Amino acid sequence: EADIYQTPRYLVIGTGKKITLECSQTMGHDKMYWYQQDPGMELHLIHYSYGVNSTEKGDLSSESTVSRIRTEHFPLTLESARPSHTSQYLCASSSGDRNTEAFFGQGTRLTVV
Amino acid sequence: GDSVTQMEGPVTLSEEAFLTINCTYTATGYPSLFWYVQYPGEGLQLLLKATKADDKGSNKGFEATYRKETTSFHLEKGSVQVSDSAVYFCALSDQSNTGKLIFGQGTTLQVKP
Numbered sequence: 001e002a003d004i005y006q007t008p009r010y011l012v013i014g015t016g017k018k019i020t021l022e023c024s025q026t027m028g029h030d031k032m033y034w035y036q037q038d039p040g041m042e043l044h045l046i047h048y049s050y051g052v053n054s055t056e057k058g059d060l061s062s063e064s065t066v067s068r069i070r071t072e073h074f075p076l077t078l079e080s081a082r083p084s085h086t087s088q089y090l091c092a093s094s095s096g097d098r099n100t101e102a103f104f105g106q107g108t109r110l111t112v113v
Numbered sequence: 114g115d116s117v118t119q120m121e122g123p124v125t126l127s128e129e130a131f132l133t134i135n136c137t138y139t140a141t142g143y144p145s146l147f148w149y150v151q152y153p154g155e156g157l158q159l160l161l162k163a164t165k166a167d168d169k170g171s172n173k174g175f176e177a178t179y180r181k182e183t184t185s186f187h188l189e190k191g192s193v194q195v196s197d198s199a200v201y202f203c204a205l206s207d208q209s210n211t212g213k214l215i216f217g218q219g220t221t222l223q224v225k226p
Binding site: 006031035045048090094096097100101102104105107 | 149
């Protein structure tokens with residue numbers, strides 16, 4: 001059972017609102033990731049972190065920002081939500097190198113109206 | 114850049130039928146290859162992996178062999194069950210050791226009783 005948690009599971013919010021999607025893991029993993037899953041199901045990396053105070057942008061450009069102040073916590077923030085941000089956001093973590101399994105949270109389904 | 118291509122879905126099979134989901138990749142060097150499964154309303158779970166050429170990953174009756182000569186990692190199962198209905202993602206992790214995953218577009222499998 002993966003110990004990585006995302007809240008909220010579902011969020012409907014109005015345009016222009018600021019939102020933060022929470023992601024926490026209790027496995028002590030250094031590496032954490034945010035993937036965006038579009039309605040066609042494709043997943044694209046939008047942010048990743050190798051450890052505390054380390055954040056990098058992923059392959060897909062995103063207006064969101066992330067922070068990594070604690071090992072276990074990797075929140076994603078949208079300063080001003082827009083309908084184009086409507087998507088599913090999946091958080092993941094990993095303990096090691098490229099051969100290591102990534103553990104995924106259940107996702108947050110965001111709808112901006 | 115690196116990429117993964119999966120066969121188009123959805124795939125609809127009767128229970129106990131044979132399953133093949135094709136996956137091919139483009140990458141420099143020697144990526145690690147994964148199959149992840151996403152059940153409705155859930156995050157992704159690792160199904161199996163292979164980290165070098167000719168390795169065979171297997172789990173829950175599913176198998177996939179890392180074929181470097183054809184750059185393929187096709188998923189197979191001899192007899193599917195209704196409980197196998199889900200979305201299946203092929204993915205690679207490149208040599209950079211970042212743990213970042215590049216996913217195929219996903220294939221929806223529906224198994225009917």
